[in-house]
Amino acid sequence: MARGNDKKFTKTEKSWILYDWANSVYATNMLAAIFPLYFASVCQAHGADNLVLWSYGTSAATFLVAILAPILGALGDHKGHKKKLFAGFLLLGVAFTLFNAFTGDYRLLLVGYVVSHIGFSGSCLFYDSFLTDVTTPERMDRVSSWGYAMGYIGGSTIPFLISIVILVVMGMDNPLAFRLVIVLTSVWWLVFSIPALKNVKQLHYIEPQKNLVRSTFSNLWRTAKDIFSHKEIFLFLVAYFFYIDGVNTVISISTSYGSKLGLDTVSMILALLVTQIVAVPFSILFGRLAGKLGSVNILCGAIAVYFCICVVGFFMGFNIEQHPGDASALQLSLTLFWCMAFLVGTVQGGIQAISRSYFGKLVPAERSNEYFGFFDIFGKFAAVIGPLLVAAFTQMTGRDSIGVISLALLFFIGFVILFTGRKKLFSSYSARR
Numbered sequence: 001m002a003r004g005n006d007k008k009f010t011k012t013e014k015s016w017i018l019y020d021w022a023n024s025v026y027a028t029n030m031l032a033a034i035f036p037l038y039f040a041s042v043c044q045a046h047g048a049d050n051l052v053l054w055s056y057g058t059s060a061a062t063f064l065v066a067i068l069a070p071i072l073g074a075l076g077d078h079k080g081h082k083k084k085l086f087a088g089f090l091l092l093g094v095a096f097t098l099f100n101a102f103t104g105d106y107r108l109l110l111v112g113y114v115v116s117h118i119g120f121s122g123s124c125l126f127y128d129s130f131l132t133d134v135t136t137p138e139r140m141d142r143v144s145s146w147g148y149a150m151g152y153i154g155g156s157t158i159p160f161l162i163s164i165v166i167l168v169v170m171g172m173d174n175p176l177a178f179r180l181v182i183v184l185t186s187v188w189w190l191v192f193s194i195p196a197l198k199n200v201k202q203l204h205y206i207e208p209q210k211n212l213v214r215s216t217f218s219n220l221w222r223t224a225k226d227i228f229s230h231k232e233i234f235l236f237l238v239a240y241f242f243y244i245d246g247v248n249t250v251i252s253i254s255t256s257y258g259s260k261l262g263l264d265t266v267s268m269i270l271a272l273l274v275t276q277i278v279a280v281p282f283s284i285l286f287g288r289l290a291g292k293l294g295s296v297n298i299l300c301g302a303i304a305v306y307f308c309i310c311v312v313g314f315f316m317g318f319n320i321e322q323h324p325g326d327a328s329a330l331q332l333s334l335t336l337f338w339c340m341a342f343l344v345g346t347v348q349g350g351i352q353a354i355s356r357s358y359f360g361k362l363v364p365a366e367r368s369n370e371y372f373g374f375f376d377i378f379g380k381f382a383a384v385i386g387p388l389l390v391a392a393f394t395q396m397t398g399r400d401s402i403g404v405i406s407l408a409l410l411f412f413i414g415f416v417i418l419f420t421g422r423k424k425l426f427s428s429y430s431a432r433r
Helices: 011-033 035-045 050-076 082-102 106-129 137-154 158-170 175-191 194-199 212-229 231-261 265-293 295-322 327-362 365-381 385-397 400-405 408-420 422-432
Strands: none
Touching: 011 035, 011 082, 011 106, 011 137, 011 158, 011 175, 011 194, 035 050, 035 106, 035 175, 050 082, 050 106, 050 212, 050 365, 082 106, 082 175, 082 194, 106 365, 137 158, 137 265, 137 327, 158 175, 212 231, 212 365, 231 265, 231 295, 231 327, 231 365, 231 385, 231 400, 231 408, 265 295, 265 327, 295 327, 295 400, 295 408, 327 365, 385 400, 385 408
């Protein structure tokens, strides 16, 4: 294992980083951009409501993984289990992603999507917890940041552009084109996962007990009590709950918000591509700055930028609401959308990477999987408040811009908790070092 002052990544660190490169193609092609379009076209051809089915499917997969995460985490902390569970969920995700390339039945596509989503989310849980096995606390920020950076290139840019070329050349209404993209997604995910499967190993673990089930639930209960008793861990998780909800909501509503305002679709897609490209160097930069300025300070800075993003988003919508049908107002709002996309790119990868690595520093390495199970719960269930805030404030005021600015409340709460508790968080991390 490399020392903290060694700039070169070890073979194990590189293999761990490469899994972000491998699995991000699923997040881009299957969750966000391409498969939803294919699923919608198949549903519409059969007279089914794709939005309802997609929403139920996504909710079911997310809820199931969130509920099982702590249990799976506690099981994975036992010697020899983490790697097997990681590989199992990875192969489950890849297999059912590939399954979707060989069926045109919307019901089977929904099943394939839900199961592959569970495989993807489950593999990410164990992948995150492996961070404590592949590197030292001093190098976690840098390694985690490089993981996100490579993910933006490997999953969010290169295969996405290849997929777009396939669809454009073969036709956006050609089912075969979509199926080839799904095959590409599966193959990319599996092939670039091989180094992680081969080289990443569980170094920290709990010795297995005779009754594995009883031991798993006993350790799970102990971890839950420890989280509530260790104020610094609980404090960070509460702050994380609020600000990551804001981060996820900004990502999920950006194109819908722009479309409703009447912004040009092609321009928005290009702006979001810029977000992915900008995120690469800034994710790496975050890792370096965290080592110099401190992880909590960097997180506070990123949250402040997201607060500004909400303000830009507000003016983007307010401008059009005040001047409906005005071409110059529409052009100004599109410019603001590009500014917002650039700002998101500067912090989106960094805030997630440093959150992951900082949490890894706070928790005991031999029980990292249990703790990351709870980390996953806070992240998954945090996806509820933000969309509700946007919907409620928009309905109450009749203004989309007010709905967007309401997200600033989540970032404000997260910032206050982190900023006021930064001394306790820093002292806790220093003690664990």
